[in-house]
Each structure stands twice: as structure tokens, then as C-alpha cells.
Amino acid sequence: MKKTRKFIDEKIEPLFMKGGKLEKFYPIYDMFDTIGFTPGTSTKGRCHVRDKLDQKRMMITVVVAMFFPLVMGLYNIGYQANTIIQASGLEVEGWRAGIMNFLNIGFDPSNVFANVFYGSLYFFPILLVTLAAGGFWEVLFAVIRKHDVTEGFLVTAFLIPLTLPPTIPLWQVAIGTTFGVVIVKEVFGGVGFNILNPALSARAFLYFAYPVEISGDAVWVAVDGVTKATPLNVAFTGGVDGLLSEGYTFFDAFIGLIPGSMGETSVVAILLGAGLLLMTKIGSWRIMLSVLVGMFITAWFFNVMTIFSDNPMFTLTPLWHLVLGGYAFGLVYMATDPVSAAATQKGKLIYGFLIGVLVILIRNVNPAYPEGMMLAILFMNIFAPLIDHYVLEANINRRKKGYGLRMGGTGANK
Numbered sequence: 001m002k003k004t005r006k007f008i009d010e011k012i013e014p015l016f017m018k019g020g021k022l023e024k025f026y027p028i029y030d031m032f033d034t035i036g037f038t039p040g041t042s043t044k045g046r047c048h049v050r051d052k053l054d055q056k057r058m059m060i061t062v063v064v065a066m067f068f069p070l071v072m073g074l075y076n077i078g079y080q081a082n083t084i085i086q087a088s089g090l091e092v093e094g095w096r097a098g099i100m101n102f103l104n105i106g107f108d109p110s111n112v113f114a115n116v117f118y119g120s121l122y123f124f125p126i127l128l129v130t131l132a133a134g135g136f137w138e139v140l141f142a143v144i145r146k147h148d149v150t151e152g153f154l155v156t157a158f159l160i161p162l163t164l165p166p167t168i169p170l171w172q173v174a175i176g177t178t179f180g181v182v183i184v185k186e187v188f189g190g191v192g193f194n195i196l197n198p199a200l201s202a203r204a205f206l207y208f209a210y211p212v213e214i215s216g217d218a219v220w221v222a223v224d225g226v227t228k229a230t231p232l233n234v235a236f237t238g239g240v241d242g243l244l245s246e247g248y249t250f251f252d253a254f255i256g257l258i259p260g261s262m263g264e265t266s267v268v269a270i271l272l273g274a275g276l277l278l279m280t281k282i283g284s285w286r287i288m289l290s291v292l293v294g295m296f297i298t299a300w301f302f303n304v305m306t307i308f309s310d311n312p313m314f315t316l317t318p319l320w321h322l323v324l325g326g327y328a329f330g331l332v333y334m335a336t337d338p339v340s341a342a343a344t345q346k347g348k349l350i351y352g353f354l355i356g357v358l359v360i361l362i363r364n365v366n367p368a369y370p371e372g373m374m375l376a377i378l379f380m381n382i383f384a385p386l387i388d389h390y391v392l393e394a395n396i397n398r399r400k401k402g403y404g405l406r407m408g409g410t411g412a413n414k
Contacts, residue, residue: 061280062155062333065273069162069329070123072256072266077122077166078115080259081222082107090223096121122166122222123262129170130160133177141186153191156180159199159333162263163326163374164206166222168213175209176202196381197340200330200374207374220259231258232325232363236370239312240320253323264329267322274332283336286345287352291331294356295321302364313364327359330373340381344391351387355380 015022085092085107092100092107099121100107105114138153160177180202185194207214221228231248238245252258256266264270277283299318306314321327335341335355342351355376362372369375 058282059154061282062277063158065276065283066155066158066162066263066333068269068272069256069263069266070158071116072269073162073262073264074116074119074123075112076115076256076258076260076265077119077222077262078117079109079119079257080220080228081118082109082111082115084221084223084226084228088226090226092223094224118222119166119262123161125170126161126164126166126168126173126262127157129173130157130177133174134160134181137178137181137186141190145190147190153181156199156202160202162329162333163199163203163261165214165220165260166262167220168206172206172210172213176206179205192339194339195385196378197334197337200334200378204374204378220261228259230260230325232260232370235316235320235324236313236363239315240317241315242312243320250320250323253320261326261329264326267328270328270332277332277336283332284338284341284348286348287336287341288331290349290352291335291356292322294353295327295360296356298357298360302360311364313370316363321360321363325363325371326373330359330377334373334377335380340384342384342387342391344388347384347387347391350391351380351384354383 014020084090086109096118100114100118103117105111105117107118108114134153134157142148160173160180164173164176180198184196184198184201185191188194203214220230231243231246231253234242234246234248248258253265254267256269258265274283274288278285278288296318299316299321302314303317316324335352342348355373358376358379359372362375363370366372
């Protein structure tokens with residue numbers, strides 16, 4: 001390894017340094033060098049403040065926290081598809097079926113490996129397209145702006161596939177990723193400067209640009225020729241009774257054995273990821289708690305309002321809202337985004353509470369859009385700087401007032 005390192009330092013690196021033939025491509029060289037080797041320099045002495053957490057470790061921790069809903073998502077994709085294939089006796093065609101048959105795995109919903117493997121044949125192509133499209137734009141902007149390629153896109157690259165249905169066309173994935181990286185992030189200056197969550201913005205763009213493929217009405221089962229609506233869409237028209245009549249139980253929704261986006265269905269898996277983020281203090285407990293409180297209060301209010309309205313969504317209790325749609329996933333992985341969320345302590349509480357209120361308002365009152373978590377978070381992303389501004393102004397005014405009282409008080413206070 002030392003010989004390899006020496007060869008790279010003496011023969012390869014000079015080509016990318018200032019004055020070298022490939023100087024403009026230094027960010028690309030630095031990206032691969034950072035991935036392959038630890039830094040060659042280290043801080044010595046007592047002149048620097050040290051912290052155990054840096055950007056790379058933070059991003060890796062978030063990716064690890066997504067491992068739980070990812071694995072459950074892979075299993076659920078295969079489970080939903082294999083259940084229908086076995087029950088209907090369909091002859092599955094396509095390259096995925098060819099791989100399954102070649103490896104003699106079979107479409108058996110009781111086989112955990114068969115479910116996970118079949119689900120991976122849908123997830124990983126979407127992930128690879130996301131990495132290719134987003135990585136291309138990240139490297140291009142790094143070369144043009146002459147800065148390092150950061151780890152910021154790593155989390156976005158996993159979040160985007162997890163928010164999408166398994167049946168979405170790959171070319172749409174590339175377009176949505178491009179929108180999220182270029183328009184939402186790079187146009188504003190890159191990592192740390194975006195005001196909206198890039199992954200959620202990519203999903204929002206795809207939802208409004210190509211609603212047929214991502215609406216949730218009938219595209220969420222990974223079997224050609226078979227359509228099935230998401231439970232949230234069923235609740236939109238039939239409420240709790242509609243869910244139960246379709247065979248969707250609360251337990252199945254909590255575990256994640258229901259149709260939905262690839263990473264949003266299993267609340268128990270998402271809670272495991274939340275535990276890791278809270279334990280490492282990367283995820284904000286203030287935001288998570290306040291989103292829950294806002295949702296519970298608003299959902300209970302609409303439960304009471306069922307005596308005045310026959311809206312089926314009014315019958316959904318707070319716990320049903322928690323396990324349906326993208327609420328839990330957005331609560332843990334999207335609302336807590338440190339870049340686009342509120343930064344002040346009080347601001348986080350206000351920001352999260354309003355997300356919880358808005359998601360129920362959008363789900364219950366909007367006549368055309370059953371899911372509300374995506375729009376609620378994006379809407380509050382826009383207002384997060386304003387919330388922080390007024391929180392800071394209030395703190396400044398309170399301190400000024402306190403300082404004035406001390407200076408102008410009695411002799412004991414002078």
C-alpha cells in the first residue's frame with residue numbers, strides 16, 4: 001500500500017496539481033483519492049478545536065440509518081410482487097424474471113431471500129441511475145467552480161430512490177435527480193446553500209411532471225399488468241373502513257407489508273433509523289417531536305369534526321396517519337435535514353409543529369392530493385429562514401430589554 005501511495009503522490013498527483021496538465025480535473029482526482037485513502041496530513045499541537053463529527057461521518061451515519069427502511073423496502077417490493085404472482089399464476093417476463101429463473105430462485109412470498117433479491121432488481125437500477133445522473137452534475141459543477149466534490153450528494157442519492165415507487169421509469173429518475181441537484185442545490189451555491197431539500201424537490205418535480213407514474217393510484221406493485229393503489233389512496237376514498245375492507249391492517253402498515261414508495265412503508269424500520277440518528281445527535285429530537293405533536297393535535301381535531309363532515313380522511317386517527325404514506329419517512333429523514341430546516345432551538349419546535357399541522361391539513365382538506373408530507377416539508381423549508389430570523393430578533397430584543405433594566409434600575413442593579 002505504501003508503494004501505491006508513493007506512486008500516486010509522485011506520478012499521478014502532480015498532473016492534477018496547479019500547473020499540471022490535468023489541473024482543471026483536480027476535484028475528480030481528489031474525490032477518488034479521498035475515497036481510496038485516508039488524509040495524508042493531520043493536525044498537531046493545541047491550536048485547533050477538534051470534534052469527533054465531520055461532514056463525511058455525518059453523511060455516512062445518515063446512510064447507515066437508512067439501511068433499515070432500505071432492507072425492509074427491498075423485502076416488501078418482492079413480497080408484494082411474489083404474493084400476486086403466486087396467487088394469480090402469472091407468467092412474469094422481462095430481464096428481472098430472466099435473472100430469477102436463471103438462478104432458480106422462484107417467486108415465493110414465503111422465501112425471504114427471494115423477496116429481497118427480487119426487490120433489489122428494482123431498487124438498485126434506480127439507485128445507479130441516481131448516482132450516475134447526480135454524480136455527473138456534482139463533478140461538473142466542482143470542476144467549473146474549482147472546489148472539492150463533497151459527500152453531500154451521498155445522502156440525496158439514497159433518499160431519492162427510497163421516496164419513489166419501484167415501477168418508475170429510469171429516464172424519469174435521471175430527470176428528477178437532475179432537477180434536484182442542479183436547480184434546487186447547485187444553482188443556489190451547492191452543498192449547504194440550498195433552501196429546499198433536494199431529494200424531496202426531485203420527487204415533487206416528478207409528481208407534478210409525470211403524475212401517472214407516481215400518483216399512487218395504480219402503479220405501486222412490481223408486476224407488469226397488475227395495478228394496486230396505495231393504502232393512503234384507499235383511505236382517501238374510503239377512510240378506515242375502506243382500508244380494512246381492502247385487507248390493510250394497522251399491523252401490516254406498521255411493519256411495512258403494504259404497497260408504497262420503496263423506503264416509506266415500514267414504520268418500525270424507520271423508527272430504528274430514527275433511534276440511530278437521535279443517539280448520534282445527528283437528527284434533531286426537537287423537530288421530530290414537534291412534527292409528531294402537530295400531527296397528533298390536528299388529526300384529533302379532525303376526528304372530532306367527523307360529526308360535521310362525511311370526509312373519509314377525517315376518520316383516520318393520528319396513529320393511522322403515522323403509518324400511512326410518507327409521514328414517518330419524511331419525519332425522520334427529510335424534516336430534520338440540517339441545511340433546509342430551521343437552525344435555532346425554538347425555531348426547530350415551531351418549524352416541526354407547523355409541518356405536523358400542514359401535513360394533516362393537506363391530507364384531509366385538499367380534494368385532490370392524499371399525501372401531504374412532501375409538500376408540508378417543502379413549504380416549511382421556505383419559511384425556515386424567516387422563523388429563525390424572528391427567533392433571533394426576539395432573543396436580541398429580550399437581551400436588550402434585560403440590559404436596559406439592569407442599567408436603569410435601582411442602585412442594587414447598577
